[in-house]
Amino acid sequence: MRLILAVLLALLPLDAQAEQVLLRLTGPAGGLALTRADLDALPQQDFDTTTIWTEGVHHFSGPALADVVALVGLTGLPLRLSAANDYAVDFAAADIGPTAPIIATRIDRAAFSARQKGPLWVVYPFDAADEYRTEAIYARAIWQLVAIEARTP
Amino acid sequence: MRRPPGSRAPAELALRIFPWLVPLLGVVLLGVAVLLFSANQINRNLERNQAARTDNTSWVVAQAEVDLLKLQRALDATAESRMLTDTNLATLRQRFDVFYSRIDVIGRNLAQQDWFGAPELRQQWDTLRGHLRDQAALIDAPPLLLAESLPALRADLARQSTAVRAFTLDALLQTVERSDAERHALNGLLARFSVAALLLIGLLVGATWVMVVLTRRLQARALATERIRSNLEKTIDASLDAVIVADARGHITHFNAAAEAIFGYSRAEAVGRDYIDMLVPERMRAMRAQALAEFHRTGTGVLANRGRVVVPSLRKDGTEVPIEVVVISDRDATGEPVFFSFVRDISDQMRIETNLKRSRDAALRSEEAKTRFLAVMSHEMRTPMNGLIAALDIVLRTTDLTEKQRHFLAIARSCSANALEQINDVLEISRLDSGNAPEAPSAFDLCRMLREAAEQGRPLAEQRGNTVHLRLPDDAPARVTGHRRLFARVLGNLLGNALKFTRDGRIDLRLALTPRPGGGWIARVEVEDTGIGIAEDKLDRIFNAFETLDSGYDRATEGTGLGLGIARRAARLMGGDVGVESRLGAGSLFWFTARLDPAGADLPDTVDDLTDAFPLPASLTTPAPSGALPDDTPGTDTPSGPRPDGLDVLVVEDNPVNRIVLREMLQHLGHGVTEAVNGAEAVEMARAHAFDLIFMDISMPVMDGVAATRALRAEPGASDGVPIVGLTAHTLPEELQRFAQAGLDPVLTKPITLNALRIFLEGAPDQEIPPPAPPQIPPVLDVAVRNDLASALPPEVLHQTADRFLSEIAAFLEDLARQIEAGDHDRIAATAHKGCGSASVFGAPRLVAALRRIETQAKQGNAAGGDQAPLLAAARAELDAVRAALAAEDRPAIAV
Known part of the structure; x- marks a missing residue:
């Protein structure tokens, strides 16, 4: 009986995960809860890079942060991004490029869990340019991202 | 290696002046490098912090x-x-x-x-x-x-x-x-x-x-340089000489005011231009451009560093100006050659020089003209003087005179002889002044000459109560070589003066010989007397020719005043001098010196009569007023009138005095005389009538003696082969030669004294005149000439003359051999010519012909270029033939 339950419970999250809300957006146009499917539906960006938190080169993919915030009209506003670990960081409008950073949904083409800083991680193509290898940028590479909202001045 | 132009950069110059710039620059560079390195390290460090490799x-x-x-x-x-x-x-x-x-x-x-x-x-x-x-x-x-x-x-x-x-x-x-x-x-x-x-x-x-x-420092240096440059430029500008400075290409960089004055260009026009185009006459430009190129190649040029050079130069107006230029080349600060030219306009100087030369030439010409005039005058006077003396001789000898007449005529003759002597002195002076020794050096016995002079002076000395003492060095050489006649002349003059100006005194004649380095001696002859002496202020003038002293020496005597002048010239010609030490009233010491050489074995000894060489005072040779004539006493003289063996003589002479004198002399000697007044007349008469002998004057109007002789020889008519005796005062060898060529046999030099004439004619009439030899092959010895010589000269003299002649010709031939080898045509011609003269006078026609061929060929010179050696060999053969003929002649002595 317990074994069956365990198997059920183990199967359940797979189903539930697809439906599970990964990111909550709060913008002037209202709130929006995004599931993995929602995020996958957005145009995808990807790149290979190392990070200071991982070992070796990895392939990161996911929608651009700009595209995500645009969904609720947060474009051009100062933002605050929050993580499951209660970490939060502020973004100015200028900090958001058209293709970088991305909200990585996959590392090496596989979804990743909270134990691997998932399931959503704001990632920059750190190897692409020096300007991506600064403390400020590292600070914005927020993992275990759960919410984005307009920052109240 | 030479630097190509412009290779020296200013930086290089600065480095040359401040060599420590390089290390300084190195240290600064090193410091900058260290700083850059540190900055880079810091930058990287900061970057490492900024581009954090790890999260916080x-x-x-x-x-x-x-x-x-x-x-x-x-x-x-x-x-x-x-x-x-x-x-x-x-x-x-x-x-x-x-x-x-x-x-x-x-x-x-x-x-x-x-x-x-x-x-x-x-x-x-x-x-x-x-x-x-x-x-x-x-x-x-x-x-x-x-x-x-x-x-x-x-x-x-x-x-x-x-x-x-x-x-x-x-x-x-x-x-x-x-x-x-x-x-x-x-x-x-x-x-x-x-x-x-x-x-x-x-x-x-x-x-x-x-x-x-x-x-x-550089500024100071530049300032100093500028000051120097400015000073130099001022100096150049102020220079009286034109100064032109040109660069390596010949472009003018400096042109001072004096240069402007000389060349007519302004400085602005000149600077920057090519000096060759501007200042060198067109005909010389190519040459000068080449010289400049040459200078760049070799470092030496035609003008540069060659001292003063005189060149023509071009002015702005196109005229040429002679300049004297000194060009100095140097290198400027960048090592490029520069040329400094210092130029002087010498057209004035050249004009002055030309004028001076012209004036000098004119002066010389006028001096020459005077001398010539003097010689001609003297010469012209000699002829009438000769006539006068001869006439007096004849009167004194051939006429019965009262004692008084004889006395005055003797005075007249003495005066005439004095006058002639003076004339001869003037001629002697001009001859000596021409600078040519009148005779070739010959060997003679010096001691004997002095002894003879002392001996000849003794009679006069005794007359005046003087004693003559001769002192000769013990080791004197037997014979020496020198100008014998000149030596005798000076000796005679000084001794004569001593005799004249001393009375009841003593005359010392001394000889000293000092060996000369390299052989030979300096002979010093001293004549010391106890006579009247000479005032000190006159001492330096007595040797000047034509110098007449107011009192004493010259006035006191009947001397010419030329004697000491002649002595000085003669002594100097001998490489010596004359001098005098004297005190008025205490006597004089005259001395003279002469160079003498050792007597070479090849030089002929000369022993002839030197009586005429000692110009002893006239009183010595003139008869005392009451005395007899020097030669024959008049009483013993045969009266005039043709002798049975008398010759038929033609006298050709334009001067009536001379003609009459000669006629009288000949008639006095017993010969028949016909007279002609010029050559043309003589030729006509000689062709018509066979004369035994013709006396032919050389200088005559209408037809001169040479032309007449030539005409007569060419077409003798009745007087075929007649001896023609030339009469002349010209005694130059070349002229004698010309006379001989014309066919004049011997030539008698005027004045002709009765004595000379007698010597000349003695024996002549008896001689059978030989038939003329076939013209193609002349004889080795011309019998007629030989006979004439034989009659004119005493046998031993004739003999000596022959010896002298032979060695002389031999010497000529040796000279010729050397000259032929050297190819010196002018000298060959001259030597051969001289040889011809001697040979014709001596009567060796074939030798004359042989020498003449050499002369002719040499005169044709290089063009003919023929080999003269065979001709010389022929001449030598002829000389041998002459020598043999003379040896043969010796035995049956022709002369009486």
Whole structure:
């Protein structure tokens, strides 16, 4: 009986995960809860890079942060991004490029869990340019991202 | 190697002046390099800090405890609710995952920093990580199982919090230490950088100071250079000589005011132009351009550094001006050649020189004309004087005179002889002045000459109560070589003066011989008397020709006043001099010196009568007023009238006095005389009538003697083969030669005295005149000439003359051989010509012909270029023939 339950419970999250809300957006146009499917539906960006938190080169993919915030009209506003670990960081409008950073949904083409800083991680193509290898940028590479909202001045 | 133009950069010049610039520059560069290196290091350090390779370790590590606490709180909340709700479960799992992820991040972070070199830190982390993995299995278990293990998990986490706390503290401590070390390192780097920067700043300050000093020095130097340049330019401008400076290409860089004056160009026009185009006459430009090129190639030119050179130069107006130029080449500061020309306009100087030369030439010409006039006058006077003397001779000898008449006529003759002597002295002076020794050196016995002179002076000395003492050196050579006649002339003059100006006194004649280095002697003859002496103020003038002293020496006597002048000239011609020491009333010491050489074996000895060479006072040779004539006494003279053996003589002479005198003399000697007044008349008469002998004057109007003789020889008519005797005062060898060529047999030199005429004619009438030889082959010896000579000369003299002639011709032939070898045609011709003259006078026609061929060929010179050696050989053969013929002639002596 317990074994069956365990198997059920183990199967359940797979189903539930697809439906599970990964990111909550709060913008002037209202709130929006995004599931993995929602995020996958957005145009995808990807790149290979190392990070200071991982070992070796990895392939990161996911929608651009700009595209995500645009969904609720947060474009051009100062933002605050929050993580499951209660970490939060502020973004100015200028900090958001058209293709970088991305909200990585996959590392090496596989979804990743909270134990691997998932399931959503704001990632920059750190190897692409020096300007991506600064403390400020590292600070914005927020993992275990759960919410984005307009920052109240 | 020569530098190509413009190779010296100004920087190079600065380095030459300040050689320590290079190390200074090196030090500055090194400092800059150190500074740049340090800056780069700092920059990289800062960059390392900025482009952080790791996340903020302190934050990450500290966050572990926070996440653990949050996890514990989630556990506590679950425990309190006693129910494992979905929310609780989700929160619990999320908190666990966050903590799990945090520990992972910390591990990764510290691993990147090598765990700060602390292995215990790694162990602590490994332990933590092991626990977490175990706990993850519990958390991931189905909710029912999880609920069961929650209390254990709580306890486990509570225990774990202590370990986390310890780990966190350790890690933070290590972090602080690490950043401390890094800060330290950066501080050190900054300190080093500061030191380097300070050093460099110091260096730069130093370098700047040096540069300032340098610049000042360069400025000072430039100023000094400018001052020197300005001074030099002022000097050049003020120079009286034109100064032109040109660069290596010949372009003018300086052109001073004097140059403007000479050439007519202004400085502005001249500077920058090519001096060759501007100043060199067109015909010389190519040459000068070539010389410039040559200078660049070899470093030496036609003008440069050659001292003063006179060249024509071109003025602006196109006229040429002669300039004297000194060109000096040098190198300028960049090593390029520069030419300094110092130019002087010498057209004035040249004009003056030309004028001077012209004046001098004119003066010389006029001097020559005077001398010639004097010689001609003397010569012209000699002829009438001769006539006068001859006429007096005849009257004295052929006429019965009263004692009184005889006395006066003797005075007249004496005066005439004196006058003639003076004329001869004038002629002698001009001959000596011509600078040619009148005779070739010959060998003679010096001691004998002095003895004879003393002997001849003795009668006069006795007349005047004087004694003559001769002293000769013991070791005097038997014979010496020198100008015998000149020597005798000076000796006679000085001795004669001593005899004349001394009465009842003593005359010392001394000879001293000083050997000359290289052979020969300087002979010094002293004539000391106790006579009237000469005033001191006159001493330096008595040797001047034509100098007449107011009193004493010259006035006191009947001398010409030319004697000492002649003596001085003669002594100087002999390489010596004359001098005198005297005191008025106490006597005089006259001396003369002469160079004498040892008598060579080849030179003929000369022993002839020197009576005429000693110009002893007239009183010596003139008869005393009551005395007899020098030659025959008149009483014994045969009266005039033709002798039975008398010759039929034609006298050709335009001068009536001379003609009459000669006629009278000949008639006196018993010959028949026919007279002609010019050559044409003579030719006509001689062709019509066979004369035995013709006396032919040379200078005559209508037809002169030479032409007449030639005509007569060409077409003799009745007088075929007649001896024709030339009469002349011209005694130059060339002329004698001309006469001989014309066919004049012997030539008698005027004046002709009765005595000379008698000597000449004696024996002649009896001689059978030989038939003329066939013209093709002339005889070795011309019998007629030989006979004439034989009749004119005493046998022993004739003999000596022959010897002399032979050695003379032999010497000529030797000279010719040398000259032929040297190819010196002019000298060959001259020597052969001289030989011809001697040979014709001597009567050796074939030798004459042989020598003449040599002369002719030499005169034709290089054009003919024929080999003269065979001709010379022929001449030698002829000479041998002459020698043989003379030897044959010796035995049956022709002369009486």
